Amino acid sequence: xxxxxxxxxxxxxxxxxxxxxxxxxxxxxxxxxxxxxxxxxxxxxxxxxxxxxxxxxxxxxxxxxxxxxxxxxxxxxxxxxxxxxxxxxxxxxxxxxxxxxxxxxxxxxxxxxxxxxxxxxxxxxxxxxxxxxxxxxxxxxxxxxxxxxxxxxxxxxxx
Numbered sequence: 007x008x009x010x011x012x013x014x015x016x017x018x019x020x021x022x023x024x025x026x027x028x029x030x031x032x033x034x035x036x037x038x039x040x041x042x043x044x045x046x047x048x049x050x051x052x053x054x055x056x057x058x059x060x061x062x063x064x065x066x067x068x069x070x071x072x073x074x075x076x077x078x079x080x081x082x083x084x085x086x087x088x089x090x091x092x093x094x095x096x097x098x099x100x101x102x103x104x105x106x107x108x109x110x111x112x113x114x115x116x117x118x119x120x121x122x123x124x125x126x127x128x129x130x131x132x133x134x135x136x137x138x139x140x141x142x143x144x145x146x147x148x149x150x151x152x153x154x155x156x157x158x159x160x161x162x163x164x165x
């Protein structure tokens with residue numbers, strides 16, 4: 007297998023996280039009864055799909071290393087999915103789902119910020135452009151799931 011650089015490893019990780027986010031939303035969305043929170047999750051899924059597509063387009067330009075990058079992306083997706091499965095048991099509710107997503111989105115923000123910094127250091131304009139587009143979206147996703155969690159927490163019988 008081809009060796010991939012650190013910046014390519016981070017590209018693979020954000021790709022895998024975008025893929026895992028789609029699965030997390032598919033699992034959590036049915037647990038949510040609040041319409042505004044559900045709409046927010048629907049928008050997040052569309053943006054995760056677009057993120058995956060944009061990442062894949064950049065990966066396609068990595069001659070000789072595409073397969074290795076995609077393998078790393080699959081590994082990251084699998085690890086994130088396993089964490090979700092561990093965290094969200096059969097008795098989980100919407101609040102549990104959004105709490106997990108808050109952790110996951112915080113991780114995505116961090117990964118994207120790291121990719122952005124590495125891309126700046128390596129001067130890779132395609133990755134700089136991709137990260138410049140994704141970081142604000144990921145920050146909004148984190149804010150949205152946090153706000154959704156607080157909305158649901160305000161609706162729960164705390165007794």
